[in-house]
Amino acid sequence: MTSDAGAGERRLTIRDLLEMKQRGEKIVSLTAYDFLFGRLVDRGGVDIVLVGDSLGQVVAGYDTTLPVTLEEMIWHARAVRRGVRRALLVVDMPFLTFQISIEETLRNCGRVMKETGAEAVKLEGGDEEACRHVRALVRAGIPVMGHVGLTPQSVHALGGYRVQGRQQDSAARLREDAARLEEAGAFAMVLELVPAALAGEISRALHVPTIGIGAGPETDGQVLVLYDALGLNEAFQPKFLQRFAAIAEEARKGISAYSAAVRSGTYPDARHSFE
Numbered sequence: 402m403t404s405d406a407g408a409g410e411r412r413l414t415i416r417d418l419l420e421m422k423q424r425g426e427k428i429v430s431l432t433a434y435d436f437l438f439g440r441l442v443d444r445g446g447v448d449i450v451l452v453g454d455s456l457g458q459v460v461a462g463y464d465t466t467l468p469v470t471l472e473e474m475i476w477h478a479r480a481v482r483r484g485v486r487r488a489l490l491v492v493d494m495p496f497l498t499f500q501i502s503i504e505e506t507l508r509n510c511g512r513v514m515k516e517t518g519a520e521a522v523k524l525e526g527g528d529e530e531a532c533r534h535v536r537a538l539v540r541a542g543i544p545v546m547g548h549v550g551l552t553p554q555s556v557h558a559l560g561g562y563r564v565q566g567r568q569q570d571s572a573a574r575l576r577e578d579a580a581r582l583e584e585a586g587a588f589a590m591v592l593e594l595v596p597a598a599l600a601g602e603i604s605r606a607l608h609v610p611t612i613g614i615g616a617g618p619e620t621d622g623q624v625l626v627l628y629d630a631l632g633l634n635e636a637f638q639p640k641f642l643q644r645f646a647a648i649a650e651e652a653r654k655g656i657s658a659y660s661a662a663v664r665s666g667t668y669p670d671a672r673h674s675f676e
Contacts (some may be wrong), residue, residue, distance in 0.1 A: 428622025439484030527578025539586035543556035547590035
């Protein structure tokens with residue numbers, strides 16, 4: 402994959418992801434929240450661009466994802482869509498937009514698909530009630546990515562951001578949730594903060610791809626929050642995170658250099674002025 406992927410390439414589909422799993426080819430995913438980063442991520446060769454409700458924390462500055470609204474997700478997803486040409490675009494459904502009734506789930510997910518141009522939505526949870534909603538969406542022709550393990554919208558019920566599945570009963574529950582989601586028709590699922598051995602076991606048991614975050618190397622792919630991966634969110638330092646750039650540091654240097662140039666009168670000069 403070249404760094405200029407995206408300009409004239411065929412858009413990836415759900416079938417492509419399944420074939421990548423069958424070939425043992427790792428799937429690359431990152432989040433994006435605006436046009437420019439959407440374009441950069443897409444041209445960087447990412448396979449899935451996730452418009453995550455993590456924007457509540459890294460864009461809006463909330464403590465959790467819970468305050469994020471459907472309108473905010475749609476606005477950001479529409480911006481990202483304009484920059485993404487090759488990757489599969491998936492949009493998180495925010496808290497209480499898919500838990501109340503099947504009718505409301507269909508209406509809200511339908512809005513996302515119609516108004517953003519995304520290829521799929523992502524829902525948290527894998528219990529039987531959540532899977533009823535997944536089945537209804539799949540019957541309506543809306544592709545669904547599942548999400549089990551640490552589900553951030555349930556952070557208070559789970560007692561914080563903690564690894565899930567360390568105990569025998571909770572590990573069994575995660576296996577059941579993952580199998581149930583696949584049976585309900587989810588085309589892929591995120592495994593978040595799950596012990597590596599358990600994530601590998603679940604990944605091998607499923608026919609659909611698994612995308613890990615804090616779930617070790619044996620999942621079929623990986624996803625990170627873009628701002629974490631690029632070193633923009635310096636205060637966030639979990640064990641699973643590797644930073645692949647130091648953009649916050651470079652941004653500080655650039656801002657300081659700009660401030661100094663303006664104060665000294667060296668910017669703008671004749672080169673940056675009009676006759």
